[in-house]
Amino acid sequence: MCTPLYHAVELIRGLTTGLVDGTLFVHVAYLVVMGLNGLRIAAARLEQLLLT
Numbered sequence: 001m002c003t004p005l006y007h008a009v010e011l012i013r014g015l016t017t018g019l020v021d022g023t024l025f026v027h028v029a030y031l032v033v034m035g036l037n038g039l040r041i042a043a044a045r046l047e048q049l050l051l052t
Helices: 004-017 023-051
Strands: none
Touching: 004 023
């Protein structure tokens, strides 16, 4: 339950079946946080590679 794929599947499943409730916001928040962390890590690595 820690993988982004799980949260994406649960989000799509809830949207396609029409079961929109509060748990979908948890899945959206998890995906946003993971995306922002990925961007932060990628930017730091790219900056390190370009400055070397």
